Amino acid sequence: xxxxxxxxxxxxxxxxxxxxxxxxxxxxxxxxxxxxxxxxxxxxxxxxxxxxxxxxxxxxxxxxxxxxxxxxxxxxxxxxxxxxxxxxxxxxxxxxxx
Amino acid sequence: xxxxxxxxxxxxxxxxxxxxxxxxxxxxxxxxxxxxxxxxxxxxxxxxxxxxxxxxxxxxxxxxxxxxxxxxxxxxxxxxxxxxxxxxxxxxxxxxxxxxxxxxxxxxxxxxxxxxxxxxxxxxxxxxxxxxxxxxxxxxxxxxxxxxxxxxxxxxxxxxxxxxxxxxxxxxxxxxxxxxxxxxxxxxxxxxxxxxxxxxxxxxxxxxxxxxxxxxxxxxxxxxxxxxxxxxxxxxxxxxxxxxxxxxxxxxxxxxxxxxxxxxxxxxxxxxxxxxxxxxxxxxxxxxxxxxxxxxxxxxxxxxxxxxxxxxxxxxxxxxxxxxxxxxxxxxxxxxxxxxxxxxxxxxxxxxxxxxxxxxxxxxxxxxxxxxxxxxxxxxxxxxxxxxxxxx
Numbered sequence: 001x002x003x004x005x006x007x008x009x010x011x012x013x014x015x016x017x018x019x020x021x022x023x024x025x026x027x028x029x030x031x032x033x034x035x036x037x038x039x040x041x042x043x044x045x046x047x048x049x050x051x052x053x054x055x056x057x058x059x060x061x062x063x064x065x066x067x068x069x070x071x072x073x074x075x076x077x078x079x080x081x082x083x084x085x086x087x088x089x090x091x092x093x094x095x096x097x098x
Numbered sequence: 099x100x101x102x103x104x105x106x107x108x109x110x111x112x113x114x115x116x117x118x119x120x121x122x123x124x125x126x127x128x129x130x131x132x133x134x135x136x137x138x139x140x141x142x143x144x145x146x147x148x149x150x151x152x153x154x155x156x157x158x159x160x161x162x163x164x165x166x167x168x169x170x171x172x173x174x175x176x177x178x179x180x181x182x183x184x185x186x187x188x189x190x191x192x193x194x195x196x197x198x199x200x201x202x203x204x205x206x207x208x209x210x211x212x213x214x215x216x217x218x219x220x221x222x223x224x225x226x227x228x229x230x231x232x233x234x235x236x237x238x239x240x241x242x243x244x245x246x247x248x249x250x251x252x253x254x255x256x257x258x259x260x261x262x263x264x265x266x267x268x269x270x271x272x273x274x275x276x277x278x279x280x281x282x283x284x285x286x287x288x289x290x291x292x293x294x295x296x297x298x299x300x301x302x303x304x305x306x307x308x309x310x311x312x313x314x315x316x317x318x319x320x321x322x323x324x325x326x327x328x329x330x331x332x333x334x335x336x337x338x339x340x341x342x343x344x345x346x347x348x349x350x351x352x353x354x355x356x357x358x359x360x361x362x363x364x365x366x367x368x369x370x371x372x373x374x375x376x377x378x379x380x381x382x383x384x385x386x387x388x389x390x391x392x393x394x395x396x397x398x399x400x401x402x403x404x405x406x407x408x409x410x411x412x413x414x415x416x417x418x419x420x421x422x423x424x425x426x427x428x429x430x431x432x433x434x435x436x437x438x439x440x441x442x443x444x445x446x447x448x449x450x451x452x453x454x455x456x457x458x459x460x461x462x463x464x465x466x467x468x469x470x471x472x473x474x475x476x477x478x479x480x481x482x483x484x485x486x487x488x489x490x
Contacts, residue, residue: 007157008133009133009134009155009157009158010158012131012132012133013158013161013174041177042174042176042177043161043174043177043191045190045192045193046159046160046190046192046193047158047159047161047192048158051190051192051193051195052195057157057158057159059156059157060157060158093157093158094157096156
């Protein structure tokens with residue numbers, strides 16, 4: 001199972017607490033993880049990536065294993081520790097005041 | 099005994115204020131959707147327990163929320179676990195996609211950008227939700243960049259009424275300081291085919307065929323901040339209002355000027371009269387007196403607070419021109435809040451209640467048509483919108 005950490009606003013929207021556990025078929029990439037996330041929690045569609053272009057929303061980033069994966073290709077394999085469930089895939093909102 | 103339910107959208111969530119018909123004791127629930135901007139919450143007049151909320155965020159975009167129990171519980175329409183036949187998730191309640199040209203697939207039209215160039219429409223958020231007067235599953239959404247969408251399945255899917263942007267003047271529309279937003283939708287209770295909308299900064303528009311085709315209705319408006327002050331479009335209309343018994347009479351708070359039309363917007367005349375300033379955002383009509391109207395004058399377009407630090411609602415009982423200041427119970431010194439365009443509403447109890455919210459987080463009520471005011475709540479986040487439901 002793939003572990004995903006969502007920012008608090010999206011946890012609220014998806015009615016979940018703590019990490020989300022996903023069964024991701026096939027190769028584990030950012031794109032396949034997000035697709036599995038949106039399939040399990042359809043209310044999140046459009047909130048992390050654009051409905052039409054599937055581009056990441058500008059104020060969100062993707063971290064895992066102490067690395068910033070935001071600018072990696074969406075179909076690049078995620079680190080083995082994420083695939084093994086040892087480390088979470090983190091969706092992070094930009095820090096801002098207000 | 100009848101009661102009222104006040105739906106408040108704020109910068110950091112939604113709040114629901116309820117009271118019985120005396121409007122003395124209030125129950126406050128919220129924040130709903132804590133931390134999200136709630137531009138607007140509105141109930142269906144066909145089913146008062148059906149509420150819709152526009153929830154948005156600079157990080158996560160637009161979400162539509164729906165309640166079927168008067169705001170006790172909420173759901174994202176189509177956001178459950180059901181799937182479409184092709185296996186894709188069905189959660190599209192937040193999907194607002196502008197129409198493209200059927201011939202080329204390219205954007206239907208462009209609008210003026212701040213530098214005078216043409217710019218494609220880009221969806222940002224829903225400013226206003228207007229439920230149908232007869233069907234709780236049908237709702238109109240006014241969005242930024244300015245466009246009009248409709249759902250007929252309770253908010254699950256949204257389709258653009260593209261005749262508004264596509265009628266020809268779209269390339270002349272331009273964003274104001276707050277963005278280019280469609281913020282007002284008025285449905286004519288006597289004619290289900292007629293609706294009015296208002297856009298900053300484009301003006302007012304009317305459809306007489308259920309939203310398929312549109313025309314600008316800005317004759318008589320005069321705006322010194324555009325090259326041609328009497329242009330067909332380009333006016334920064336802040337809000338329009340009507341009384342359901344007399345839907346051809348429209349009242350408008352423009353960027354500057356309070357205006358009136360007696361012919362469904364075909365022509366406008368100024369009714370600012372003796373107001374201390376005719377800049378402002380809100381305007382509304384008494385529930386039982388179609389010539390009694392309310393505005394909250396704001397000092398200027400560069401100083402968004404009441405003149406002299408005195409929060410005053412102005413009431414005209416003559417359909418404009420002659421205004422009286424209503425101050426009892428409102429702060430009359432050191433008050434520098436704003437009252438935004440969707441933040442005033444009236445109930446329809448026998449003694450008409452008037453409500454407005456401020457950027458300082460107060461929601462004020464007058465249970466005597468404006469003669470005196472009292473805060474229902476004082477310390478909410480900045481209030482973006484106020485709507486009232488009068489319950490049986």
